[in-house]
Amino acid sequence: MSVFLPDLILKDVTYINEKLLKEHNIKGLILDVDNTLAKHGSQELANHISDWLDEMKKLDVKLMIVSNNNKQRVEPFAKKLGLDFVSMALKPMTYGFGKAQKIFNFENNEIAVVGDQIYTDIMGGNLKGMFTILVTPFSLESHFFFKLKRKLENIHINKYKKRNGVK
Ligand SMILES: [Mg+2]
Incomplete structure (x- = not known):
């Protein structure tokens, strides 16, 4: 399977619930920050999150x-949420995920990576043999480079939709 294909695509993290965790035997969740839990660079957490x-x-x-x-x-964001964190994780390299895995002490396939970017979150999680969940980014960056990246990501998203029969 392609390292660019997420196991699941969800609208946002709030679609992750007890049933979904049980269904995929997920015991640990690795969460991205920017555009997954909060807007890029923001310390604010939306109410529904x-x-x-x-x-x-x-x-x-x-x-x-x-x-x-x-x-x-x-750090201030993680502290506010009362969560452990790894910063400068070098995704899609697996350094940060490996660190998280050791702290969790679960098997890789019992851990899900949740993030908004295919070339960092999803690719890294797949390389590590973790379950991968792509969420829709909060706000699309306007910079040319990000626009190009999102375009490329859509190729993989469309493949996922085709494979799963989603329109
Ligand atoms: Mg992100």
Whole structure:
């Protein structure tokens, strides 16, 4: 299977629930920050995400933030949420995911990576043999490079839709 193909595509993280976790035997969730939990660079957490996090904390699943962003951006955000974190994770390299896996102490296939980018979150998670969940980014970056990347990502998203019969 292609490393660019997510196992699941969801509208946002709040579609992850107890049933979905059980169905895929997921015991640990690795969460991206920028455009997955919050707008790019923002410390603010949307209400629906905050409610979802409260629900997840009640379940038998461990949560951790793994971000390519720097410590100054990630640490205050993670602290506010009461979550452990790995910053400067070098996704799609598997360094950050490996670190999270050791802390979780679960098998790779019991861990899901959740993020908005195919070339970092999804590719890295797939390389590590983790379950991968792509979510729709909060806000699309306007910079040319990001626009190009999103275009390329759509190729893989369309493949996923074709394979899963989603229109
Ligand atoms: Mg992101």
